[in-house]
Amino acid sequence: MKKIIGIIVVMLLCGTTLFASPAKEDSIRKLIELSGSKNIGQQFMNQLLPNLKRLAPDAPEEFWDEMKKEIDMDKVAELIIPIYQKHLTEEDIQAxxxxxETDAGQKLIKASPAIMQESMTVGQQWGRQVAQRIIDKLKVKNYIKQNIQ
Known part of the structure; x- marks a missing residue:
């Protein structure tokens, strides 16, 4: 009897995750569309292709046009839908x-690329400062002998 009561208590405490419905594929596709994630994937590809073109400067433009047609951004959605389903419920996705769909949500979507870019810049600067402080301390303690900047 104690085991049954214990199981019931655990189920009640974890009830929201045990009984929550898994996120539906259509809801996740809507999230990907609303959040602009599909556009981010396209932007990534637009940055990747010029770098690849530099690796193969003799490849004709028709080759690159064909490659662009073969890149299916919906395939990315198919790959990430199970990840969303693993971590979020249908109720989460709906919320x-x-x-x-709100004005604040749309503002966040529009501001996100600039926020990400500026955050990366600040993060890189911070990382360089931390690395320099560590190198300076290593030099002071004679843990490194060469002149590292």
């Missing part, structure tokens, strides 16, 4: 979609 997130509802947020992205």
């Amino acid at each position: 997130i979609n509802k947020f992205y």
Whole structure:
């Protein structure tokens, strides 16, 4: 009897995750569309292709046009849908979609690329400063002998 009561208590404490419905594929696709994630994937590809073109400067433009046609951004969605389903319930996805449909949600979507870019710049600067402080301390303690900057 104690085991049954214990199981019931655990189920009640974890009830939201045990009984929550898994996120539906259509809801996740809507989230990907609303959040602009599909556009981010396309932007990534637009940055990747010029770098690849530099590796093969003799490849004709028709080759690159063909490659662009073969890149299916919906395939990326198919790959990440199970990840969303693993971590979020249908109720979570619905709430997130509802947020992205608000003015604040749309503002966040529009501001996100600039926020990400500026955050990366600040993070890189911070990382360089931390690395320099560590190198300076290593020099002071004579743990490194060469002149590293």
